[in-house]
Amino acid sequence: xxxxxxxxxxxxxxxxxxxxxxxxxxxxxxxxxxxxxxxxxxxxxxxxxxxxxxxxxxxxxxxxxxxxxxxxxxxxxxxxxxxxxxxxxxxxxxxxxxxxxxxxxxxxxxxxxxxxxxxxxxxxxxxxxxxxxxxxxxxxxxxxxxxxxxxxxxxxxxxxxxxxxxxxxxxxxxxxxxxxxxxxxxxxxxxxxxxxxxxxxxxxxxxxxxxxxxxxxxxxxxxxxxxxxxxxxxxxxxxxxxxxxxxxxxxxxxxxxxxxxxxxxxxxxxxxxxxxxxxxxxxxxxxxxxxxxxxxxxxxxxxxxxxxxxxxxxxxxxxxxxxxxxxxxxxxxxxxxxxxxxxxxxxxxxxxxxxxxxxxxxxxxxxxxxxxxxxxxxxxxxxxxxxxxxxxxxxxxxxxxxxxxxxxxxxxxxxxxxxxxxxxxxxxxx
Amino acid sequence: xxxxxxxxxxxxxxxxxxxxxxxxxxxxxxxxxxxxxxxxxxxxxxxxxxxxxxxxxxxxxxxxxxxxxxxxxxxxxxxxxxxxxxxxxxxxxxxxxxxxxxxxxxxxxxxxxxxxxxxxxxxxxxxxxxxxxxxxxxxxxxxxxxxxxxxxxxxxxxxxxxxxxxx
Numbered sequence: 001x002x003x004x005x006x007x008x009x010x011x012x013x014x015x016x017x018x019x020x021x022x023x024x025x026x027x028x029x030x031x032x033x034x035x036x037x038x039x040x041x042x043x044x045x046x047x048x049x050x051x052x053x054x055x056x057x058x059x060x061x062x063x064x065x066x067x068x069x070x071x072x073x074x075x076x077x078x079x080x081x082x083x084x085x086x087x088x089x090x091x092x093x094x095x096x097x098x099x100x101x102x103x104x105x106x107x108x109x110x111x112x113x114x115x116x117x118x119x120x121x122x123x124x125x126x127x128x129x130x131x132x133x134x135x136x137x138x139x140x141x142x143x144x145x146x147x148x149x150x151x152x153x154x155x156x157x158x159x160x161x162x163x164x165x166x167x168x169x170x171x172x173x174x175x176x177x178x179x180x181x182x183x184x185x186x187x188x189x190x191x192x193x194x195x196x197x198x199x200x201x202x203x204x205x206x207x208x209x210x211x212x213x214x215x216x217x218x219x220x221x222x223x224x225x226x227x228x229x230x231x232x233x234x235x236x237x238x239x240x241x242x243x244x245x246x247x248x249x250x251x252x253x254x255x256x257x258x259x260x261x262x263x264x265x266x267x268x269x270x271x272x273x274x275x276x277x278x279x280x281x282x283x284x285x286x287x288x289x290x291x292x293x294x295x296x297x298x299x300x301x302x303x304x305x306x307x308x309x310x311x312x313x314x315x316x317x318x319x320x321x322x323x324x325x326x327x328x329x330x331x332x333x334x335x336x337x338x339x340x341x342x343x344x345x346x347x348x349x350x351x352x353x354x355x356x357x358x359x360x361x362x363x364x365x366x367x368x369x370x371x372x373x374x375x376x377x378x379x380x381x382x383x384x385x386x387x388x389x390x391x392x393x394x395x396x397x398x399x400x401x402x403x404x405x406x407x408x409x410x411x412x413x414x415x416x417x418x419x420x421x422x423x424x425x426x427x428x429x430x
Numbered sequence: 431x432x433x434x435x436x437x438x439x440x441x442x443x444x445x446x447x448x449x450x451x452x453x454x455x456x457x458x459x460x461x462x463x464x465x466x467x468x469x470x471x472x473x474x475x476x477x478x479x480x481x482x483x484x485x486x487x488x489x490x491x492x493x494x495x496x497x498x499x500x501x502x503x504x505x506x507x508x509x510x511x512x513x514x515x516x517x518x519x520x521x522x523x524x525x526x527x528x529x530x531x532x533x534x535x536x537x538x539x540x541x542x543x544x545x546x547x548x549x550x551x552x553x554x555x556x557x558x559x560x561x562x563x564x565x566x567x568x569x570x571x572x573x574x575x576x577x578x579x580x581x582x583x584x585x586x587x588x589x590x591x592x593x594x595x596x597x
Contacts, residue, residue, distance in 0.1 A: 010493075014496060015581060017500070019581070019582075023499060023500060024567075025559070025562070026499050028559045029492075029508075029509060029512050029559075032513050032516045035554055038588075040592065041592065044595055081540060142596045143596070
């Protein structure tokens with residue numbers, strides 16, 4: 001309850017009590033209250049007029065990285081006996097050093113500074129207005145205003161990037177630039193590709209003497225498999241229906257971390273990477289190379305969140321035309337049963353498809369305890385998931401079934417250690 | 431801040447003690463243990479920084495002092511108790527809102543200003559109470575009624591002004 005209401009009620013009670021009981025001393029007891037109110041009105045503050053400048057040490061940070069926020073407050077109005085300046089912290093950030101509120105006295109023209117350090121989890125954070133409360137020493141007169149600070153208002157916290165070693169992918173089509181992905185084209189390289197007729201510019205060490213001796217009159221040269229860069233499209237499944245949230249833990253965070261790690265690994269190898277976040281809406285990062293693209297993708301991942309959309313509730317409306325034909329597509333997300341036809345259709349369209357799927361079953365089972373019913377339910381769910389993944393694998397889709405309690409790198413290397421039979425034979429199982 | 435905290439506890443203890451002293455002459459045996467228990471609870475609330483019980487018990491002390499005057503108990507003791515209760519209420523609230531911030535109110539002059547204003551109000555109230563006690567006013571019914579109404583209107587006006595100032 002506001003102090004003035006309390007004081008006013010007590011004052012009323014005493015005055016009425018004194019008048020009704022016809023006792024002067026009771027009326028006289030109201031004097032300290034009256035005098036306090038009079039002092040508060042006489043010495044009370046004016047509405048605060050402050051100029052506040054906020055500066056944030058960086059506009060982008062990694063998860064857990066300390067970010068320093070400095071506020072400079074200049075009093076452009078009259079004297080404020082007691083002023084409380086509160087800088088609200090957006091959800092997801094937490095103060096690790098200092099205070100984001102300051103209770104102080106401000107003379108006219110005086111400047112005070114407030115500094116604190118915060119860190120947070122992945123996200124794009126917008127700092128709002130500051131709440132300023134000025135009051136008299138008895139806290140009877142109070143002025144509360146919101147003040148928009150000048151300058152910095154935004155902070156982007158990028159997701160953690162786990163470094164992955166080279167990931168073995170083999171898209172059906174590569175680009176013209178040299179890279180690390182084996183292309184179905186002979187030329188300079190390391191891995192043996194085939195034999196062709198000798199050409200005058202061929203090095204002597206590339207001549208295949210055995211094949212040349214067999215035919216006698218013609219020379220043959222060895223060809224090696226060219227390694228080139230490729231187009232890689234990442235699709236992040238941000239549909240709320242396919243993700244699981246338990247308390248503060250969200251399966252989607254694992255998807256985002258996996259996407260960051262894969263994007264970083266592919267870009268480091270020189271590939272052209274684009275990304276689509278498919279959830280409440282479509283957040284499309286067009287394909288690109290290098291560090292700038294890495295930054296674009298990480299920023300897109302920073303703002304990614306799950307959502308509900310009637311249109312994008314199923315993968316049916318996945319705009320595959322965003323990705324170059326016959327390129328490598330990597331879908332990241334827990335799968336649901338009705339995703340299967342869409343993925344098969346994409347495979348049929350000529351895309352090389354890799355699914356990195358954080359397992360919702362193991363994620364949820366980790367929170368549910370070890371009762372016999374829970375274990376049985378988890379086993380049934382796991383069997384259903386195995387069946388779904390098996391159907392996917394049978395269509396030539398490579399699947400990384402990631403138990404999120406294990407590191408991503410381990411799951412990726414175990415699952416992608418061998419090329420599937422379909423990929424090795426160029427799409428035909430003999 | 432520890433000085434203000436000590437002042438709060440001292441005011442609350444003195445206020446309770448004066449109430450106890452005043453109510454010793456009252457009929458009925460239930461008053462004194464109740465007041466002593468209430469005073470103890472008030473002190474503990476102030477010590478622990480529990481805002482709601484401290485405020486309610488402070489207001490209770492104030493009202494008890496008014497009740498003591500109505501019962502014709504020692505008026506000066508009751509008035510002193512009420513004034514000290516008010517001091518404890520204000521200093522307690524000041525200490526609590528300052529303690530909410532570790533780097534709170536570094537300005538010692540503000541604390542001084544608070545204490546001076548509070549002390550001035552207490553002394554002025556005590557002086558006016560003493561003066562009022564010595565004064566006798568005889569009024570007919572209608573002028574007394576008119577003055578009473580004026581007093582209520584004045585208090586209403588004051589509280590309204592206070593509310594308007596609190597935005």
